[in-house]
Amino acid sequence: MIGPIPLSHVLLASGALFAIGVAGALLRRNAIQIFLSIELMMNAANLALIGYGAALGTQQGQIIVFFVIAIAAAEASVGLAIFVAIFRHTETIDVNKINLLKW
Amino acid sequence: MGLLLLGLSVALGKTKEDFLAFLATVSVGITGALVAFVATRPERATPILGGAFVVDNFALFFKALVLLSLALTVLASARYVGAAPYPGGEYYALLLFSGVGMLFMASGNNLISIYVALELMALSSYVLAGYFKAEPKSTEAALKYFILGAFSSGVLLYGLSLVYGAGGVMGLPELAKLLASASRSNLLMLGILLILAGLLFKIAAVPFHVWTPDVYEGSPTPVTAFFSVGPKVAAYAILARIFYVAFAKFHADWGFVVALVSAATMVLGNVAALLQSNVKRMLAYSSIANAGYALLGVLGFRTEWGLWGILIYLLAYTFMNFGAFTLIILLESKGYAGESVSDFNGLAKRSMPAAVVMLLFLLSLAGIPPTAGFIGKYYLFTAAMKAGYAWLAILAVVMSAVSLFYYFRIAAAMFFTEGSPAKLKSSYALSAVIAVCAVGTLVIGVVPQPFLEVLKSCVLGR
Amino acid sequence: MERLIFDAAALVAIVFAGLMVAGRDPIKSVLALAVSFFALAVTYVLLLAPFIAALQIIVYAGAILVLFLFLIMLLNVGPERPDGVRRPVQTFLGSLSVVVFAGLLLGMLRASGARLPGQPEAVAADALPDPKALGRLLFSDYLLHFEAVSVLLLAALVGAFVLARRENAQ
Numbered sequence: 001m002i003g004p005i006p007l008s009h010v011l012l013a014s015g016a017l018f019a020i021g022v023a024g025a026l027l028r029r030n031a032i033q034i035f036l037s038i039e040l041m042m043n044a045a046n047l048a049l050i051g052y053g054a055a056l057g058t059q060q061g062q063i064i065v066f067f068v069i070a071i072a073a074a075e076a077s078v079g080l081a082i083f084v085a086i087f088r089h090t091e092t093i094d095v096n097k098i099n100l101l102k103w
Numbered sequence: 104m105g106l107l108l109l110g111l112s113v114a115l116g117k118t119k120e121d122f123l124a125f126l127a128t129v130s131v132g133i134t135g136a137l138v139a140f141v142a143t144r145p146e147r148a149t150p151i152l153g154g155a156f157v158v159d160n161f162a163l164f165f166k167a168l169v170l171l172s173l174a175l176t177v178l179a180s181a182r183y184v185g186a187a188p189y190p191g192g193e194y195y196a197l198l199l200f201s202g203v204g205m206l207f208m209a210s211g212n213n214l215i216s217i218y219v220a221l222e223l224m225a226l227s228s229y230v231l232a233g234y235f236k237a238e239p240k241s242t243e244a245a246l247k248y249f250i251l252g253a254f255s256s257g258v259l260l261y262g263l264s265l266v267y268g269a270g271g272v273m274g275l276p277e278l279a280k281l282l283a284s285a286s287r288s289n290l291l292m293l294g295i296l297l298i299l300a301g302l303l304f305k306i307a308a309v310p311f312h313v314w315t316p317d318v319y320e321g322s323p324t325p326v327t328a329f330f331s332v333g334p335k336v337a338a339y340a341i342l343a344r345i346f347y348v349a350f351a352k353f354h355a356d357w358g359f360v361v362a363l364v365s366a367a368t369m370v371l372g373n374v375a376a377l378l379q380s381n382v383k384r385m386l387a388y389s390s391i392a393n394a395g396y397a398l399l400g401v402l403g404f405r406t407e408w409g410l411w412g413i414l415i416y417l418l419a420y421t422f423m424n425f426g427a428f429t430l431i432i433l434l435e436s437k438g439y440a441g442e443s444v445s446d447f448n449g450l451a452k453r454s455m456p457a458a459v460v461m462l463l464f465l466l467s468l469a470g471i472p473p474t475a476g477f478i479g480k481y482y483l484f485t486a487a488m489k490a491g492y493a494w495l496a497i498l499a500v501v502m503s504a505v506s507l508f509y510y511f512r513i514a515a516a517m518f519f520t521e522g523s524p525a526k527l528k529s530s531y532a533l534s535a536v537i538a539v540c541a542v543g544t545l546v547i548g549v550v551p552q553p554f555l556e557v558l559k560s561c562v563l564g565r
Numbered sequence: 566m567e568r569l570i571f572d573a574a575a576l577v578a579i580v581f582a583g584l585m586v587a588g589r590d591p592i593k594s595v596l597a598l599a600v601s602f603f604a605l606a607v608t609y610v611l612l613l614a615p616f617i618a619a620l621q622i623i624v625y626a627g628a629i630l631v632l633f634l635f636l637i638m639l640l641n642v643g644p645e646r647p648d649g650v651r652r653p654v655q656t657f658l659g660s661l662s663v664v665v666f667a668g669l670l671l672g673m674l675r676a677s678g679a680r681l682p683g684q685p686e687a688v689a690a691d692a693l694p695d696p697k698a699l700g701r702l703l704f705s706d707y708l709l710h711f712e713a714v715s716v717l718l719l720a721a722l723v724g725a726f727v728l729a730r731r732e733n734a735q
Contacts, residue, residue: 005571005611011268011290013575013608017582018261019667024586025254026663032591032637034250036598039629040582041257043605045264046617052268054612059699060273062614063707064215066699068260069617069624070714071222074721075253076629078226080636081725082233082249085242087640193727200720207713219710223717230724245728293670 010051017044031086035079042072164414165209165340172332172421173202175539179429180325181532194234198329201227205337213274214263217341221259221305224334225252231329232322244321251304251314259301265294266349278349295350295357302345305338306394309367316375319387327383328428331390332421339397339417343410346401361401362492368395369502377509385509386427389468392506393420396483396499403486412486415555416479419547423467423476426540430461433533458517460541465510467544470503475547571611578604595633602626616696 021044024037046065053061176198204224211217229252233245269291270278282291304311319327350357372392379385397416403409467474480503487496581601588594602625609618704711 005568009568009572009575010608010612013579014264015670016579016667019663019670020579020582020586021257022666023660023663025257027660028586030591031246031250032633033586033588033594035253036594036633037586038250038253038257039625040585040598040601041254042260043602043625045257045260046621047605047608048261048264049267050609050612050614050617052264052271054614056271059702061267062617062699063702064264064267064273065614065617066620067215067219067707067710067714069620071219071717073624073629074226074718075222076632077725078229078721078728079249079253080632081728082229082242082245083636084640084729085233085236086246088236089239089242193723196723197720197727200716200723203713203716204720215707216710216713219713219717223713223720226717226724227720230720230727233728236728 007051007055011048014044014048014051017041017047031083035076035083039072039076042068159210161340161344162210165336166206168336168417168421169202169205169209169333172329172336172425173198173205175425175429175536176325176329176333178532178536179328179425179432180323194231197227197231197234201231201333205333208337209340211341212276212344214267214278215273217345218256218260218263221338221341222256224337225256225305228326228330228334231326232318234326235323238321240321241323244318247314247321248318251311255301255304255311258297258304262294262297262299262301265290266298269294275344275348282349282353292353292356295353296360298345299357299360302338302342303364306335306342306397307391308364308394308398309371309391310364312368312371312391312394315391316384316387319390320381320383324383324428324432327387328425328432331386331428332425335390335394336417336421339413342401343413347410358402361398362495365395365398365402366495366498368392368398369499370395373502373505373509376506379509382431382513385513386424386431389506389509390424392502393424393468395502396480399483399487399492399495399499402492402495403483403488403490409486409490411555412479412482415482415547415551419467419475419479419544422540422543422547423464423474426460426464426537426544427468429533429536429540430457430464433457433537457537460537461517462514463541463544465514469507469510471507473545473549475544475551478547478551567611571608574604574607574611577601578608591637592634595630595637599626599630602630616699 018041021037021041024040025034028034028037046068049061049064049068051061053059053064177195180194180198201224204220204222204227207220208217208224211220229245229249232248233242235241266278267273270281272278272281300311304314307315319330322330346357369392372388372390372395376385376388376392379388393416397413397420400409400413400416403412463474467476470476470480480499484496484499487493487499578601581597581604585594585597585601588597602621606618606621606626609615609621
């Protein structure tokens with residue numbers, strides 16, 4: 001219990017977000033939307049971490065989320081750079097040869 | 104310490120090409136010296152920074168292995184990257200960055216430092232995979248590696264958060280003590296499974312191996328060689344540390360899952376390799392199969408053979424696998440050829456030493472007695488046998504026999520078929536790397552005792 | 566009272582996350598995700614993490630999603646036209662694994678009730694902790710991680726630069 005909020009509510013919300021994230025990552029075909037769902041999964045983990053941290057009364061949970069957000073930002077920059085490199089190819093050569101969005 | 108210097112030297116990595124290769128090797132050398140210096144200090148065993156960073160024998164062994172694979176990669180790619188129309192500076196910088204990540208992974212003792220280090224290594228390797236921008240195969244390899252890698256670290260992160268919730272603390276040793284008393288809650292099991300899933304992706308075990316062949320084939324060959332050795336070994340360091348130290352108590356639960364994964368990895372890795380014509384893809388599948396063998400050690404961790412087996416096998420694996428890839432780089436020196444088996448034929452006539460050395464690597468990969476591969480596999484199989492997974496050990500032996508078949512397809516191509524008589528020109532660095540790998544494979548194979556004693560001390564004290 | 570706000574915010578986050586996944590047009594899904602991140606920031610404040618909530622809004626919703634929008638505009642990715650190639654196997658497998666996963670996850674969270682072994686039962690949520698304590702902890706116990714993340718950001722910088730740079734005439 002964190003004040004009036006029971007911990008199970010927090011975990012339920014984060015579990016639901018995580019499930020949606022996994023669904024998005026597995027079912028979508030557009031590389032950008034897959035990446036968005038992965039960001040959502042990481043946010044679900046953040047929510048769970050903060051919930052646990054608050055329930056334990058320590059600030060360790062927040063420290064971890066602080067690092068996770070920094071890592072997600074770095075990951076986003078590298079990922080989008082890869083997308084740029086890929087899109088530069090698909091504009092020049094035939095798309096269905098390397099079939100960018102499906103593998 | 105060592106890794107900070109590695110990072111610093113990277114900042115200078117923007118200047119002229121071949122000087123860079125020299126600079127990168129120098130920085131790896133200096134880091135190696137620093138790590139050795141730290142190793143001799145008596146008070147190094149105490150974990151610092153609140154248990155987040157520990158330099159015990161286990162970590163030192165993996166740091167040495169990581170530095171070895173880094174040095175080999177830098178040497179192997181000296182000419183390769185120089186020839187390509189891409190700036191060499193960033194290549195070596197990224198290589199060293201992932202080196203920093205791996206050094207950090209080897210001694211991470213709590214969940215956050217492991218995750219941060221894993222991401223550092225992964226990010227630089229995504230870019231390395233896509234380094235040859237003009238080649239569509241390389242960028243596609245980077246895309247696939249990136250998306251599956253990001254997905255698996257998302258899963259790993261969620262597993263970490265669940266385990267943190269159950270244990271209430273991030274440090275591995277404290278977690279072990281806490282979990283020993285805690286009851287078997289479902290959440291904890293799910294957390295462990297998710298962490299296992301994330302890590303299995305990194306070592307390309309079966310359910311998560313999909314990315315390996317495409318990425319190995321797509322990315323530039325020295326990068327592929329690096330992928331098959333560096334990150335995989337570091338991932339094993341984490342897998343061993345987490346599952347030996349923190350989750351020892353629940354061995355029964357994750358043991359069964361790992362056994363299944365190991366069996367499936369061995370079978371699929373070997374069988375798929377049989378059907379490959381592209382040598383890089385064949386070696387990719389063979390490295391998947393090798394991941395399956397190494398998982399035997401994780402299973403056998405109850406006996407002290409288990410961890411010991413993994414350490415030896417990884418040492419042997421580094422030498423033989425890297426050697427085989429360097430041969431491909433040698434063949435590829437005339438451009439992007441050297442990928443299909445037919446490029447190997449007639450190699451014996453073109454340059455006998457190259458053919459003999461390749462034969463040695465193939466023997467070792469298949470696990471034939473005089474080579475290091477045999478020693479590694481022997482200890483792994485006994486570990487599995489001792490831990491009661493006899494059926495798995497037998498399956499492993501059968502699969503090694505199957506692997507003989509596709510390794511010798513290459514050997515046959517080298518010795519018995521006619522090939523183009525083009526003379527092979529090998530650069531100084533390349534032959535040095537091949538020599539190191541060959542010597543490593545042979546020496547460990549012929550006289551394993553000294554290595555075994557050293558590695559025995561590296562086993563994680565519990 | 567906070568419980569109500571928390572549940573509402575969590576619900577908003579989940580609904581918009583669903584919208585994001587189901588959305589055809591990437592721009593709409595990015596915006597839906599932004600709303601979901603804002604709702605998450607609200608939940609963070611309720612969970613005694615104001616600093617992280619601010620960080621979430623600035624970095625996540627602010628920087629990363631804007632980067633996404635920028636990229637979508639730059640590469641003018643059109644709405645995803647279903648290209649008619651229904652790959653029955655992959656979609657079936659994907660949805661099956663997702664349904665199993667979601668059920669497993671929610672079942673477990675519901676069942677375990679998330680009791681923590683020997684932890685304080687109820688934490689008094691009176692004063693919001695100030696970020697100073699967070700900073701002190703960050704630079705004492707987690708200094709090495711802080712440095713590692715800085716190296717990571719440098720690596721990402723170099724990587725992004727290498728991949729996205731326009732081909733300079735060599």
